[in-house]
Amino acid sequence: MRVGFVGAGRMGTPMVERLLAAGHEVTALGRSAEKRTALAELGAATVSAAPDVAAGADVVIVCVFTDEQVRELCSDSPAGNGLLAAMRPGSVLVVHTTGSPQTAATLAEAGAARDVGVLDAPVSGGPHDIAAGTLTLYLGGTEDAVAKARPALASYGDPVVHVGPVGSGQKMKLINNALFAAQIGLVAEATKLAERLGIDESAALDALPHGSGASRAMGNIARAGSAAKFIAAVGEFIGKDVAVVRRTTAELGADLGRLDPLVDAGLGH
Structure with a gap:
């Protein structure tokens, strides 16, 4: 071809x-x-x-x-x-x-x-x-x-x-990236909870990927060594896509609903 x-x-x-x-x-x-x-x-x-x-x-x-x-x-x-x-x-x-x-x-x-x-x-x-x-x-x-x-x-x-x-491919990708950003936000909040409970973030990231709460986002964060390091590495790319998600959903008369605050946490906001 x-x-x-x-x-x-x-x-x-x-x-x-x-x-x-x-x-x-x-x-x-x-x-x-x-x-x-x-x-x-x-x-x-x-x-x-x-x-x-x-x-x-x-x-x-x-x-x-x-x-x-x-x-x-x-x-x-x-x-x-x-x-x-x-x-x-x-x-x-x-x-x-x-x-x-x-x-x-x-x-x-x-x-x-x-x-x-x-x-x-x-x-x-x-x-x-x-x-x-x-x-x-x-x-x-x-x-x-x-x-x-x-x-x-x-x-x-x-x-x-x-x-x-x-247009469906773009919509699916935007949904995927909103979900991924929200999952990053969930992991970031989970590591904060671990620290409040006296568990070091590195120990939490060693253990959590082996449990039922595991996700691809968690695995990526664990390999990066911390939520902050991973967000710093991918924030520009995810942030660009999330901006498009927000703009597109607004144009279509929708919003991110309960994903919204988690997406913000996943971008380090």
Whole structure:
């Protein structure tokens, strides 16, 4: 499969590696000569302009940091990069960036006019999960677009979960991250309780992962050594996603309910 790739950074570079290892032809964007050299050493073809990754591509994958970057990248306005307009009919745009379901819907509408499928496909996991081929992907889009993109996404994603129409992937990821932040908050409060009861945080984090209250958040915090260290390490990423959760739920006339104070605790607030 011919794959175009934009966003070969901390998460994107191991995705490119897995795509190449699976036998896909990858053309990746490198905005600097240094980045293009590094991508070429992995085996990817390289380009310096975003629309050029779409030339002949069956699937174009976007893995940038913010929703605003996605809109700028895909827009064919004078201020945009015109990626979507450069894609050939019958191809599929996959957006891994966590953002607004409305952005996914807007891209899907623009894509439909060009016979280009669009999948919002936010991820859960980190570079180590990508390297192992076990990154979780939440897909929103049509069955046809999912079927076309799945061979590429399966190079680094397992499970690849189709949760509903366009926008559903983003909504599921936002729910997941709100829950994860709340679980971090729960563990942080539990370690405070342990200290009030005379148990050192390190002792609590050695013991609690083996009980019925264990969670992935607790395991991560235990490996970090303290709730404060883990929150400091992930706060920027979780905070970005939680801000989108709050904004999106407000736009849809909802809120986080009883998760809200726990989410704040999970962000160290």
